Amino acid sequence: MRSTRRTRMPRTAAAGVAAAAAVLTLVPATAAQAAPVPAPAPVSAPVSAAPAASAPGGNAAILGIDYATWQRDVAAVIDAARPAIEARIAASPAGEKPALVLDIDNTSLETDFHWFWTFPTPAIAKVRALTQYAQERGVAIFFVTARPGIIHSLTERNLKAVGYPVSGLYVRDLPDLFEEVSAYKTGKRAEIEARGYTIIANIGNSATDLVGGHAERTVKLPDYNGKLS
Numbered sequence: 179m180r181s182t183r184r185t186r187m188p189r190t191a192a193a194g195v196a197a198a199a200a201v202l203t204l205v206p207a208t209a210a211q212a213a214p215v216p217a218p219a220p221v222s223a224p225v226s227a228a229p230a231a232s233a234p235g236g237n238a239a240i241l242g243i244d245y246a247t248w249q250r251d252v253a254a255v256i257d258a259a260r261p262a263i264e265a266r267i268a269a270s271p272a273g274e275k276p277a278l279v280l281d282i283d284n285t286s287l288e289t290d291f292h293w294f295w296t297f298p299t300p301a302i303a304k305v306r307a308l309t310q311y312a313q314e315r316g317v318a319i320f321f322v323t324a325r326p327g328i329i330h331s332l333t334e335r336n337l338k339a340v341g342y343p344v345s346g347l348y349v350r351d352l353p354d355l356f357e358e359v360s361a362y363k364t365g366k367r368a369e370i371e372a373r374g375y376t377i378i379a380n381i382g383n384s385a386t387d388l389v390g391g392h393a394e395r396t397v398k399l400p401d402y403n404g405k406l407s
Contacts, residue, residue, distance in 0.1 A: 238290040241405050245291050251400040256304040259379070259397045263308065266378045266394070267315050277318040277345070277375040278309060279367055281382035282333065284406040285399055286321065286342065301340035305381065305399075313343035318375055322348045322366045324359045324386075346370070364390025 238245065263278075270276050283289040286306070287299040309319045319342065325333055327349045334347050348366040357365075363386065367377055371392055380393035383406055388396040400406070 318345035367392035
């Protein structure tokens with residue numbers, strides 16, 4: 179004779195069934211019929227600050243400046259300038275305090291190729307590699323930017339987050355905002371020299387970054403007739 183006794187469900191299983199039933203009663207019918215949610219993907223390593231294969235947008239995209247073309251143009255300039263900078267570093271006499279001075283926007287960071295809320299803004303890989311090479315050989319790395327002083331800490335955090343060595347960062351304080359950018363940047367290079375440094379190269383993408391002297395060499399990156407900030 180077949181037994182009529184019911185098999186008892188373990189308490190844990192019963193609790194799970196009850197919980198599932200409760201959830202189904204709370205979810206609308208359309209949601210309950212949707213495809214099951216896939217299992218979570220394995221946790222990967224932190225996202226690298228290296229530049230993406232293609233930029234997601236920003237002012238450059240609006241202006242029609244091609245990201246890949248810009249990367250090639252920047253690489254061509256840095257590749258041409260780097261041997262002379264390396265030779266100058268190697269020839270630095272004992273006791274000298276050599277320094278590189280760099281602009282930030284579209285010189286050190288890919289500013290106009292990303293939306294303004296992107297943080298950290300990625301580094302320009304070729305420029306970052308040059309600064310790292312120089313810093314490892316005793317060269318100080320200074321950044322002179324027309325950015326306002328209110329974002330000094332944010333800017334410094336961005337630079338360090340994407341791998342730049344930072345010996346000093348100069349931003350425009352309130353009185354500097356009423357001065358020509360070129361005069362302000364020239365004055366800051368003079369200040370760096372007054373601290374005993376020899377600026378062996380000044381790198382920027384605009385004439386205002388480079389005019390005024392106080393550097394042995396200038397390196398001009400593309401700005402496409404002023405389209406890039």
